Structures are given as structure tokens and as C-alpha cells.
Amino acid sequence: MAKSIIHPILRQRLGLPDNETIAFEHLEDVLIQMAKEIPFENLSIMENRNAAITMDNLFDKMILRKEGGLCYELNTVLYYFLCESGFHTTMVRGITYDHNESQWSAGGRTHIINLIEHNGQPYLVDSGFGGNLPLKPVPLNGEVVVSDNGEFRVERVNGEHGDCLLYMKLKHKHDDWKIGYAFDSTRGIKDLSELDDVQNIIVHHPQSRFNKKPLLTKRTDQGNITLTNSSFTQWIDGIEHKQEINDEAMFKELLRTHFDWKG
Template identity: 40%
Template structure:
């Protein structure tokens, strides 16, 4: 089975050939509600390679999730197989709690070109995925996640910014999601270096505690080692959980086996 057919089957979409630009919103939305953002293999020290075959084995056949360089690399391979001109580009997430950039160069996103222009596509930004292509032209797009736009504002971390107004935040102000470098295309060796940095660097946000998250039809769900949160619109219900409940929720809500890290 081709990646095209296998991925669409994984996310519950009937095979479409060829894939058109207008299909990408449906695909990104279904991807965000099916393939979780999670770091279990990082904690278990069992991360695999990032080539197409390895990612299909983990994310499609194995029904697991992953972090940005896994999720967006799989989408990149899918876009390329579908005949699109695409590249994986590096970025740095802005940490609003700290008021500073997170670990430099550890986010991966995709830029794809269509007849309509160039677009930022991201299926690996946790619960903050736009679920639709975002025009590089700066035009604002709106989905049930919120409003998103690309700003041509060079910083030390990249050539552009992803800016967003998130639907679950009542303030409704534009804020920076991440900076990215639209002029640099990442190779497989670069992605493996990013993976190693996320796995080993003391400043990495993903090598300490477990996290799983995915979008839903009305919001999103988030699982940490101590809590399970269900968010619908601007309302969230957070419950404290035990280790046993963590294992049960990981499998029931995300389809994930935890492994030995607990």
C-alpha cells in the first residue's frame, strides 16, 4: 500500500487521487484528531529513524503519535508523493510562560507551493495546529482552533513568524507561536540532529515528563503524568489522575502504550 493510501486510511479519509490543494484542510484536520502529539518513545529511549519507511511503521502501521519532526516529516513525504513541491523548514517555538524562545531550532514545519501560492503547513504543533494551510502572503486564516497568519518579521530565530489568536484563550490577542526559516530546507541528517537535541539536551521540554495531546471536534484533550484535561471551546475540565489511570487513558483516548518510562 502506498503512503498516500495508508495515511488517508489511518486518519479515516477515503482515498482521493489525485490530492488537490483544496483537500489539504480536510487532511490536516483529520490528522490532528487522529495522530496524537506525544513523546513516549523519547522517554523510553526507543526513538527510531525519520526516513519514510520508519515513520510509516511508527505513525501509520503502529498507530502511534510523535513530535513535530516526526509528524511533519510524515506529512512532507505524503505531500511529495502526492506531487507537491514541499520542504521541511526549521523553527523555534516561543515560550510565553518564560517570555523567551525555547530550545533553538527544534521545531520542524513544512512549506508547500501550489498554484495558489506558498503555504505553511504544520501537523506537529501540539494542540495549536491551524488544521489548514496558512498563506505565506500574510493573509489570516480561521479554523475552530483560532486565527493564524504568517508575518514577515525576521528575528535571530528565523525569517518569519507564525502568529495566532487561539480560540480557547479568551484574550483574543495575536501572539507568536514560533519563528521559522523559510529559506532553509532541512535534510534527513538535520532532522536526526534535531531529534538528538530534543532527546538529550537539558533544555528540551520533551525529555522529562510524558505528554499526549490531540484535537477533537469541539476542542482538544491533553494528558500529562498527573492530569487529564478535556477542553471544549473556552471551557476546560481537568482531573487529577493516578499512574494506573494514566496508562488507561493513554490507551483509551490516544491508542498509546506507555512502555517502561512510568
């Protein structure tokens, strides 16, 4: 499969104009549409149908079957889209901060993100952080970026987990800045096989939060929605609406209705 196939078909899935050049100013639209159209989800893990991280497999899953994925899938597709749009793009690994446990993720550096350059300035571009997405490129110079999802900034540090920290203040959820993740902007991923290692950790690590129960989330025009096998939560204009799920039939119906699932 030629990588260039990703570009026009992903445009189609995201509802982007066919003939419009993707300039830096358009990346906000790309990130918003990805967050709305391609859910952050782990069903392939829960259904034991994982595949090697190759462009053929990602194309089949996320473009042809119109499923979603986790960060190492979502941001890999975004990586090739950005490259094909003419951006100098690098994928790097990060480590997320677990606020429930007040510690860094036990699985280590399993968060995959993209970095691009624009007018000599590096920016973070992330479509794989669940409900915590910046929805805009975030410069690595500390400048605060404001989107429909909240406020975000990247602080340069000299830490054990890398040289950058992403901070977030989610709209309607956070009163203070929270650490999202740390990453090393100088250590780019050289080969997709490195993402197989990431997937292996997420699938098998005993403390992975993505191998315990199904999880799907995506943006909506009013906020976001999150589905597990025990609850369905909608954030509508800052107000949380939570519904308990009683059985598998109810879960599958919500899956079809809100996530257009064909499985």
C-alpha cells in the first residue's frame, strides 16, 4: 500500500476538503475532526485481535473498517498524514502521569505523540490522549494554548522522564494545572517496530488501564462521551450525565448508536 493513500481517504473520513492544502493554520480543524470522528478506544485489545503496527494494518483498521485506536495507532496515522502534508514531523515516546495514584505510569514510556516544526518553532501535536486532547498544536516554549477542551502548555525541564512536560487545565474539570505527561523531544522514534513494544506493554502489563475493560471516548459538538462496559458518560456544555449499563446488550446498543460500531 502506498502511504499516499492515507491522505485523501483520511481527509474523506474527517470531512476535510479534497483540494485544500493542509497549512499550519488548518491543523486545529484536523485535530478537532480526528477527535470527533476517530474514537480513542481499546476494543481490539479486549477482543484479542491485535496486529503489528504497520501502515497496512492501521489503514485496514482505522480507514477501511472505520475503527479507532489508542495513542500508538492514532498518532501514527496522524504522523503519516502530517508528513504527506509537508510538515517536518517526528514521533516521540512519553510517560503519562496517573493522578489517581499520584505517580508516573507503571508501564513507562508508552504514550506516543508527534512533534512538528513551524517557522523554526517546535510544536506538540497529539490525537491520542483520550479526553485530554489539546485540540491545537502546542508550542514547546511555555505559551498557553486555549481550545474548546481547556488550556494547555509545555514546560521545558531537565527531568528523569525527558526535557518537556505537558500541563493541562481541562475545561469544566480542572481548577488548577495538572501534569499530563513528560516526553523527550530529542529522542525520535526511528522505526515502527518500536511501537510494537509499546503495544505489547499496554496489552500485557498488569497495571495497564487499557487491558481491563472496554473504553471508548470521543469529542462531540457539546463536549465528549465516554463508554465502558459499566457506564456511559456524556459531558454536555460542562454538565456530566452518567448512565449505568446493566448488560452486554445495552453496551452494544450504545456502541452502535454513539460510536457507529459495525462489529
